[in-house]
Every structure is written in C-alpha cells, then in structure tokens.
Amino acid sequence: MGATFAYLTAVLIMNAVGRTITTTVNGWSSIRTCGQPGNGILVRAACAKALPVVNVFEEAAYWTTTRDGSGHRLSGQNDYVLHFPAGQLPPNDAFWSLTVTDVGGYMVNDSQGRSSFNDRSSLAQGADGSIDLYLQRGAPTGHEQNWLPTPAGSFKLMLRAYLPGPAILAGTYRVPQVVKAQ
C-alpha cells in the first residue's frame, strides 16, 4: 500500500515538475530542457515521463496542443483554422511537420488518408502569402488543398521542426493559436 502511494506521489511530483519546465505560448506547449546531459534528478524523471528518450531541443523542437486559442479542448465536433502569416511557418534546416493524433499521441486511422502536413506539402497561399490550415472532420469547400482531417472525438496536434532555426532556439518564434471557426 505504501509502495502504491509512493508510486502515485512520484507520478504527481513528476507531472508537477513537468508543468514547470513546460512553456505554453498561444496554447502550444513545448519543453526545451529534456534529453540534455546535466539535468537534475527531478527534471530527468519528469522528462522521461512526459517525453521518453526525446531529442534535445537543438535537434528537434516539438510543440503540442490539445486546446484551441480560447482554452477549449480540440474536438472533431468543431472546425478550426491554423493561420500562419507569410513566412511564419516554423523556421528550420531540415523539415517541419504538423500531425493530428489521438490524445494518446497515436496517429489516427482516418479514411481520408492524410494525417499530417509538412514542408513538402503543396499548400494554397493567400494573396498576402499567409497560409490557412483547415482542421476539421468534413472537407472545407474550396479549401480541400489545406485540409487536415480530424478524428471524431478529442484530438491532439503536434508540430515538429527538425534542426530548428535561430528564431525558435532564441524563443522569439511563436506558433499561432488554433482558432475555432465560427
């Protein structure tokens, strides 16, 4: 019984430490310290629990969100837009990708076939060079090219930038918030 309480307490502590090392901007959470040699016992444990054997931040930056810009859970019941102003896709020296997964982090087996966008995707641009990504269950009329199908229930978004650029490393780059369509 003591051992089980110890386990639960340890999990609570690791979750709490995990929250303190997590930075959340515009609803997107990222952790910069994981995987680095020299981390203390608590940070090591929190990292192993949150992001086991993850890359160091200089190798790959990861942002996740399960909530939209107003703090509500992302759900396939709603339609969302992710608006990247011109030139504001994640700067990198390798690739970026945006993946839709279930809340556990697994890709969703969807009949639409597509579960991610990346720097090789051919995306339609607005007149000002900005890019709108449509995250919704059904196809958005006229915007099929930028449509990322979502599952029926709650879901999670993961944005990755491998070999993140200087703006990401310096913390000045901000992922735009996910906005629920009206």
Added chain:
Amino acid sequence: MNRLILKYGYPVTAVILVIFAWVIYTRISRGSDMVTLALAAIIVWALGTPAFIYFWPRITVTGFKRAIVQRGFSGGPIPVNTLYAEPTISSASASNGSLMGTGTDDVLYIGGWLDVGQGPLVLHVPDMAGRYYSVQFTDPSKSSNFAYVGKRTTGTKAGDYVLSGPGWKGTIPNGMTQISSPTDSALVIGRVFVEGDSDLPAAYALAKQIQLAPLKQ
C-alpha cells in the same frame, strides 16, 4: 506504458483508491492493529517516492531496451550491438502498440541497444549527401542524450565513430572519431529523413548502411 498512464491515469487511480478504502475497512472491522500498518505504509511511502523518481528514467529506457531486444520494430528482435532500420515510415495503420507509433512520418527510424562493456564499437555512417539524419545516443541511467552523430553535429559525409565505454584505454584508428559513453550500455535511435514515397527506397538504402561493428584492435 506512459501512453496508457496518460490515457487511463484518472480512472486507474480512482480504482486503486477504492480498493485501498475497502482493504482498510475490512482490516479495521477484523480488528487489525492500524497504527503498525499505517507506520509501515508511511515509511515505505517516504522511501519509495524518491526511489521511483530516481529510477524512472532508467525504467523508461529499460522499457525501450526490452522492446528492442525482445520484440524489435517490425523485423523481429534486434540483437544487442546491432542496428535495425525500419523499412517504412510510421503510419496510422501500424500505430497502436508499435514502438514508434507516436513518431513522425517524415523519417525512417533506426534502433539498437549497445553494450560496450566487452570493447568499443565502430559506428559507420554513409555519405548522406546533405540529407537530414541523426543518430542519438542515450545514457539509460539518466535518459540523457550524451552524443549525436548527424547533420547538426558532424555533417553528412561518410564517417566512422568509435563508441567506447567508461575506462577504456586504447588508440583510436586514424580517421575515426571517439565518442565516450558514460555507461557500458546505450540506447541508439537513428532518424533518416524521407522526402516522400518516391524517396523511400533511397532513404532506406542509406539507413541500412548505418551499421555497428566491433573495433578491430
């Protein structure tokens, strides 16, 4: 395991607490000595909590070790000191339960478990011609990435890297670079970029050439 805790954490905790409440209730109704029981529980709790936290990284990485050495990715168990390159990218159809089910679909993953206790190993990487790749070495005791070979750290030209364990003394052959591992064991995760479906054969051919061999003395 982590994913399962993430998904079912609250219901599982509730069930455990209900079982506790029931156990305590039955013990009290049978007249057990609650003070001794409570003291023992508190001592185990006080010692166990830091122990769990301290060993958590090791437990996590050992989970990867077991998965690699006993189960492998898609090609069966991966023997210690060999690397296995996954021939396909992560996809939804192969997701649940698969080792890299939560990985990105832009890279081919390579995995392996090293033991340099019997002598150093040589990691060979082919000329990647500018292609993004990385080979991550993780210390299982701390779950920290003590070294990387790849585009960011060493470039994309062909190369040979000698991975040596703690206390190893020997000479590194000309043209090779030493990587000192803080422990005898290390987890290796490699990633080779895949441009798209048509690029998969080329990427896989390169990924398969990332190989380990014992250092010839």
